[in-house]
Amino acid sequence: MSEHDSNLEPPVALRESLVRGYTPPTAPSAIDAAVLAAARRDFDRSRRRRRIWLTAGPLAAAAGLALAVFVMWPTTPPPGGPRAGLLAAGSNDLNADGAIDMLDALTLARQVASGRGVDLNGDGVADSRDVDALARRAVRLDGGAS
Numbered sequence: 079m080s081e082h083d084s085n086l087e088p089p090v091a092l093r094e095s096l097v098r099g100y101t102p103p104t105a106p107s108a109i110d111a112a113v114l115a116a117a118r119r120d121f122d123r124s125r126r127r128r129r130i131w132l133t134a135g136p137l138a139a140a141a142g143l144a145l146a147v148f149v150m151w152p153t154t155p156p157p158g159g160p161r162a163g164l165l166a167a168g169s170n171d172l173n174a175d176g177a178i179d180m181l182d183a184l185t186l187a188r189q190v191a192s193g194r195g196v197d198l199n200g201d202g203v204a205d206s207r208d209v210d211a212l213a214r215r216a217v218r219l220d221g222g223a224s
């Protein structure tokens with residue numbers, strides 16, 4: 079590259095002459111107003127679209143969340159807790175592990191604490207006496223056969 083190519087600045091006289099000869103273009107006021115009106119219409123249209131997305135987006139997310147909760151919601155247990163049917167049949171195996179033991183008494187204690195226990199001793203109330211009755215049955219040597 080030669081020394082002449084590295085100087086890309088125009089001569090000062092040429093630059094001043096170009097600046098003097100330049101006049102910015104002017105548009106008639108009617109065209110100016112038409113361009114401004116078109117720009118405002120376009121801006122309003124994009125603002126409406128943005129408003130729709132800002133409204134519809136959260137609604138769609140809420141609908142999706144509600145659907146997911148509805149689909150994944152567990153079925154309602156029967157009155158008296160999920161093992162009430164087994165207790166009514168005399169099983170007392172509350173955790174359904176095939177044995178009546180202290181884990182069943184603990185399960186019943188938790189159910190009673192949450193207001194869902196089952197009346198085992200027939201006094202009409204599900205309370206700690208039912209838990210005690212189940213615990214006594216669990217520790218009987220004959221396994222509560224009688």
Ligand SMILES: [Ca+2]
Nearest residue numbers: 171173175177
């Ligand atoms: Ca059990």
Ligand SMILES: [Ca+2]
Nearest residue numbers: 197199203208
């Ligand atoms: Ca009771």
